[in-house]
Amino acid sequence: MYHLQLKLAALLAWAAAVACEGVVAPVPEARGPGDCPPGGVNYAQLAAKLSKAAQIYQPGSSAFNAAVARWSNLSIPVANVVVVPSTENDIVQTVKFANQNSLPFLTTNGVHGSITTLGAMTHGIEILMSQLNRIAIASDGKTATIGGGVMSKNLTDALWAAGKQTVTGTCECVSYLGPGLGGGHGWLQGRYGLISDQFVSMNVVLANGSLITIDQNSRLSWAMKGAGHNFGIVTSTTSKIYDIQHPNYAMATLIFSGDQVEAVYRVANEQWHSTGKTMPVNLINWSYWFFDPTIDPQKPVIAMYLIQEGVSAVDAAYTQPFLDLGPIINQAVSGTYRDLAAWTGISLDAPPCQKTGNANPRFPIYLKSYNTTAQRLVYNLFAQATTNASTPFSNALFMFEGYPQQGVKAISDDATAFAYRADNLLVAPLLSYKPTGPALDEVAFKLGKQMRQILYEGSGQTSLNTYVNYAYGDETPLAWYGSDAWRQTRLHALKGDFDPTGKFSFYGPIA
């Protein structure tokens, strides 16, 4: 067991050995055996203030290496030490300690955050939330209090066992709060709204180390629902939960040749995204583009997923217009809500839940409907980039996520910091590649931007509407949080009041 659990008995010996750990990273030449450079940090002082179950992982330990490994290996945050709190007070103490020692700190959870702004953290403390994983359902069955380190799948499973559910991210290995703080899309959003729309109250450790409870009447509540990464560490949230109404689901997978891009998305528009139309509340339509030479050795395919709630087979009314186009593959499955992640390739054992060392940048844009001309242009670019003989991007995935929006649009546009309730489709190329250095990173960046630009120009929109939780990191705060002046003014005012020195400014910083 390499975990260094700091206990009083070991404290003195350990303190001598690690008194210099966590020194300001950019001065390695100042370091040597037994040599404490200016700014050396004595983590033993922090350890003495933490609870018995809290842990501090040092560099060089396997626990440290496992904790700092991330899903996307591009512009990653760098830490000198990882603190694993087990109580709210551990977080309070860690933040105060970091402040006293002028150390940056970053909350980490499911480590699927991939925005490149995280790379601005070049040293300091990572606060890994994994031990704050309690889930407690209230006696009235209407809310659950969810620890700040709970994973999406754990929440789904715990609620399911009690006949309950709530909106979580779809991927089993992302945390509950990581997606939620940026808004949070999930299978149930058509019924109940975004993940963040479920927040009733929260315990939050602020930048100065104070622990507060906020509810719907708190000024900060608005910001935590869409721009929450900028304001504090959420130790727990109390969120709305619901009786399971429709446990069963069915999915139709229809795989098309890339030749049919225009036809496929024309049908999607005709069914759900043209004037007066909307996604039915019980239907989700995702599609992926990917190159699978076993299906088509020449070019990427289009996989359409029609996921319907409460049925054992997807209604023909939804599938037939696509079947009329003649898919290469037509498959159907049925099961329950808990099968959805496996069906769509985002369950715990699926590739997106593994840390492979790959860089995984995405270039997201929200759209209202598909522009079939733009779809063709961007498909051609994607095909060229994924199929040429020497490409590093053969595993790239283009994602088109069409969730039902009723629950999202039922909440007024200005009610929370999430700015994009009016949009219908979350679209992003995911340019997964094995990193080899800045030159390839630059190729990926240019390619991703070019793809997004095609979609942006085809959308007719006047602002780049970007989901902060998928963002590459080159976008502006206007793109992440909305270009309306009032949104920016309100966010800046809150930032000034709650985090004036920008302690929480690594993930999609407001300023």
Ligand SMILES: Cc1cc2nc3c(=O)[nH]c(=O)nc-3n(C[C@H](O)[C@H](O)[C@H](O)COP(=O)(O)OP(=O)(O)OC[C@H]3O[C@@H](n4cnc5c(N)ncnc54)[C@H](O)[C@@H]3O)c2cc1C
């Ligand atoms: C495979 C995959 C599937 C995804 N599916 C969805 C989806 O269905 N819906 C959706 O909306 N998004 C989804 N996302 C995007 C997801 O919202 C972001 O990647 C998110 O940042 C992941 O959170 P995390 O805790 O896993 O990652 P982390 O990197 O650990 O956290 C990201 C950031 O969240 C903040 N944070 C996390 N926990 C806390 C906390 N307790 N208190 C304060 N700040 C905190 C920190 O700023 C941190 O830097 C998906 C991403 C991937 C890679």
